[in-house]
Amino acid sequence: MTIYEPQLARINKVERMTDTERFLEIELLSGKSLGHKPGQFVETSVFGVGEAPFCVSSPPSELPTFQLCVRMVGNVTTALGNKNPGDEIGIRGPFGKGFELQHFRGKDLLFVAGGLGLVPLRSLIWSVLNSRKNYGKVYILYGAKRPRELLFRDELKNWEERDDVEYHSTVDMGDENWQGNVGVITTLFPQIQFDPVATQVVVVGPPIMYRFVIRELRNRHVPEENIWVSLERKMKCGVGKCGHCQINNIYVCQDGPVFNYKKIKDLPEAI
């Protein structure tokens, strides 16, 4: 295998999640597990269209299957979203640095997801919830633009109903049926009481969100090293060569996409 040669995989399931998002279950034809960590990404090929990076949305598993969620906005994402069960695609990876569960074990955890940020976070959230007793309190804050853009609704309901998770959501703009909070994600912070020093905070969302959420966390005296982020860039090759994902002197595809905030806060191009 060369570093640019994908392995073949089959799409088992394509679900319509919202108007633009599709949920895909993918199986590697090798029969082997992908072997990813939460937060890592794969380069996904639709042959003849191209290749694009996606964070894996499912928690690590022994099975040869894993899940992606794609927003149909570009060439590859649209082609992927239009695939049918049984269609074959290519996979390279997993690539990059994911979340290390050892940093979180025994600690309180606050997950802050904005929009598609829930997709990679879901892998980490379920890794935690699947061995719930290893962790302290768990808070999940999730924001989307509109109610119809909320992802993984069955799971959101599950988190809302569980006693061992404190879940809050918000939308930027409500609709006639929306009873919940309206406002940007930082408006949810007054609703939770968390211990800033004992809590590890994981923030994943659109580029604009980090600045505001991190300012809010710092105002609440969360130490820099307790904050974790996953940054989105154009990871074209995935192997640290093509140069597209560079933030100052680091390569997101090699050194990230998951970073401790303290490591990147002084990089002017990061956040």
Add this chain to the structure above:
Amino acid sequence: MVSKRDFLALIDGKIREGEEVVAPVKQETQANFKRIKSTEDILWGGPQTVVAPKDLLFPQIDELIEFETGPEIKITPMVEGKPKVLLGIHACDMNGTSLLDNVFAEKNVDEHYFKKRELLTMIGVDCLVPCTPESFCYRKESVLPWEGFDLYLTDMGSRFFVEIGSEKGASLISGIAKDATRSDIAKLKTMRRKRDRVFDKKQRKLKPKLKDLPKLLKENYDSKVWEEHGAKCFSCGSCNMVCPTCYCFDVRDCVELNLKQGARSRFWDSCMLTDFTRIASGEIFREDRGARLRHRNSRKDWYLFEKWGKSFCTGCGRCGKACLTKIVDPLDIANELYERRKG
């Protein structure tokens, strides 16, 4: 030492046998690397070729895989190369190649590059006068090759003084080379001392110390120089295209008209273009031209310099020459940052 006549006859023999020999040749008023039919075509010395010879190892379009779609997908990796001789290249480009060797070998070995690299014989030629007014190789300690070459020739009239950089190079000239005498070596040293004086006099000065460039770029990250130069930048990407060490690439799929077969290739890309950092959502992470210019310069003289211990600008001067508005030259930028530095 080899006699010029013997050496050129050896190369002409290779050409007749069908070996691909690439060398700088004159093209109208400029020069370019081309496959030659005879050593008579070779342009020794200046002017510098417009584009560096990196495409021999990292072609402008390089197939990575071929694929067949249809009911079953078939993927064939395309790791291809054939023996080639690159003759008459200058030290700046040999050093550029040795820098590319590092980055393509790092962590994930790029077989597409190294397949071609292993099959390439690199024969350089010593520059005794600056090849263009834009070059500043002497300021980047890049007048002589560092490593990675097979042979290095210095013109001594009817003979070449040959420095051997590899076993491949040694075996190539084993039949025609004689050991250099003490007086040959003394002559070489004298020539190089004289050359250094000429280069020092003729090439533009680098005001900061070479080793201080990473620090200079770091400390002047917010300098107005970026904004001012960026305002004049056309974002044409010419500086990236001609550079011996720019290696960023895009990857694209191309399909045949029957929509059943296709190839995925990498294409030279340019960090100076707006879309370089654009993601599917439309976000562009380096939208400002000045920021892109700063990124290009920081890669050459800070990020990669710090990482590999060598500046990724070998002073060939091509970008400064190719730049339409004359804002990209790394030596000019370093000097301007230095003169206008804080504190």
